[in-house]
Amino acid sequence: MHTETIQASSTGKVRPESKLRSYARLAKLDVYDYYLSILVVASAVVLPSGSLNARTVFTLLGFLIGEVLVTVALVAFDDLTGFRDGSDIKNYGPDNPLRKKLRKPLVAGTLEPREAERFGWITALLGAAVWAGTIAIAPASPVWTIAVIGVLYVLALQYSYGLKLSYHGLQEIFLVWLGLSMVIAPYGLVSGQFSWFVFVQGVLFGFGPLMFGVYSNSNDVEGDRLVNRPTVAALVSQRGNTIFIGALSFAEFAIGALASAIGAAPWWFVVLMLPATALRARQYYLGFRAGDIMRARKLGFKVHRVSVGLLIVANLFIGLGGPT
Structure with a gap:
């Protein structure tokens, strides 16, 4: 099917495109990061x-x-x-x-x-x-x-x-x-079965959508306040939001570290996840030190994908008989 390309004019109007393309945009099919969860699960049982x-x-x-x-x-x-x-x-x-x-x-x-x-x-x-x-x-x-x-x-x-x-x-x-x-x-x-290690992986996987959200909310403060949508970014000061996202970034690392310390995850798990931790720190720097929230949000997708890759590596390593 031939699909017209929408182009925005200087007046903000757009030329129509096929309904199929518009529905695909509505569905956000290009954002597949949520669906990577099934790869994490597959790696845990393969x-x-x-x-x-x-x-x-x-x-x-x-x-x-x-x-x-x-x-x-x-x-x-x-x-x-x-x-x-x-x-x-x-x-x-x-x-x-x-x-x-x-x-x-x-x-x-x-x-x-x-x-x-x-x-x-x-x-x-x-x-x-x-x-x-x-x-x-x-x-x-x-x-x-x-x-x-x-x-x-x-x-x-x-x-x-x-x-x-x-x-x-x-x-x-x-x-x-x-x-x-x-x-x-x-x-x-x-x-x-229920597995505490898989539970920890699920929480860390959930930090991906969470961090997409909080960086987006940091950019959308005016719109959210306009409609009384009480995101943390809309409820607190800019400094408060900076502290909140910094705390979340640290909490992501701390969850893995605590899981390794108490035996819910292998002792080496926190070390394996360090590349994702480093990228998360980079994201925070971009957003709240360099002042580029939207670039930081974009980096969040890379952080999530790297994290998913590391979770898969952890599961496969255990499946191959690695130490737990």
């Missing part, structure tokens, strides 16, 4: 050789497809709410040239609110169906795993729609929970 049978593979694939659909619903509803309350118009408007307006189809005018809302509900219902089917074929279905999936599904749809959890001061906690759930839930389905 060894010893022969552990990853056909049923396990289909369970992981099913969870991944449902994860994508539910996340797409979440971001579609988030864009819908941000458009309706005016925060996205403020944050992606002509006064903020660093943000790409075309990433927000509602702001750009390439989709109507009713189209975005319908798309969100369709993907949400498909996600529920896929996850239900995945649970049915999974090698195991512990009660705690089903509960995690159920809570994840419900809260994802309420993040900025319905109950609007992110409008009640719960955004930062939710983002960590999102990442944690995307790791421990599929692990429970394929292993039938």
Whole structure:
């Protein structure tokens, strides 16, 4: 299909593009970082050789497809709410040239609110169906795993729609929970077990979305204050926000260090994660010493991907018989 390219004019208007491309933008399909959770889980169960049978593979694939659909619903509803309350118009408007307006189809005018809302509900219902089917074929279905999936599904749809959890001061906690759930839930389905080490990995994985969020919030303070969205950045002073993100950056390291110290993770785990720790420190420097928040936010994606790679290495090393 031929797709026209949208180009913004000096007046802020855009030429229309295909609906397919606009829906892809709404779904944020280019941001795949949430979906890397399935690679972390796969690396935890692939060894010893022969552990990853056909049923396990289909369970992981099913969870991944449902994860994508539910996340797409979440971001579609988030864009819908941000458009309706005016925060996205403020944050992606002509006064903020660093943000790409075309990433927000509602702001750009390439989709109507009713189209975005319908798309969100369709993907949400498909996600529920896929996850239900995945649970049915999974090698195991512990009660705690089903509960995690159920809570994840419900809260994802309420993040900025319905109950609007992110409008009640719960955004930062939710983002960590999102990442944690995307790791421990599929692990429970394929292993039938709870692992403290996998739990630690889930928390660290959740720090990826969390740090994307807090750096974005640091840039979006005016828009969030306009609609009374109580992110930490909007509630505290600039200095307070600087301290908060510094504390989060240290906490990420401290979680790995504590896990190694108490035996929840191998003794060498904190050392293995040092490259991600160094990149996180670099991100903080860029954002709050060099004053380039958006560049720091972009670096956050690299930090997350490096962290995921190191988690995979840790799991494979243990699977190959490495010390624990």
